[in-house]
Amino acid sequence: MSLSTHVLDTGAGKPAVGVPVRLERAALTLDGAVKGWRPVAQTVTDADGRAGDLPADSAGTWRLVFDTAGHSAFHPEVAVVFVIRDAAEHHHVPLLLAPYGYTTYRGA
Numbered sequence: 001m002s003l004s005t006h007v008l009d010t011g012a013g014k015p016a017v018g019v020p021v022r023l024e025r026a027a028l029t030l031d032g033a034v035k036g037w038r039p040v041a042q043t044v045t046d047a048d049g050r051a052g053d054l055p056a057d058s059a060g061t062w063r064l065v066f067d068t069a070g071h072s073a074f075h076p077e078v079a080v081v082f083v084i085r086d087a088a089e090h091h092h093v094p095l096l097l098a099p100y101g102y103t104t105y106r107g108a
Helices: none
Strands: 003-009 020-028 034-044 050-054 060-067 077-084 095-098 101-104
Touching: 003 020, 003 060, 020 050, 034 050, 077 095, 077 101
Parallel strands: 003 095
Antiparallel strands: 003 050, 020 034, 020 060, 060 077, 095 101
């Protein structure tokens, strides 16, 4: 299984190039609450705003942390937390960045 992302700067109307992206996995308590995050990988978006083949290789709670300071003065960092239930599937988690907001979703 792999994970990919795509960052689009909707204010500029183009891909967000050079955005640092960090993948983290949740460390959980015995009752399933998140007690911290373990870094797994980091990358930077390419000329098309994409970053692929991140090693989210098992079911669990994951987080993508985007350093968006170069694209948004209002949101210098965006953290997207999501759950992978089926590690055999590819997951795509895009980020649409606007001047005063952002949207994310499970892509194909």
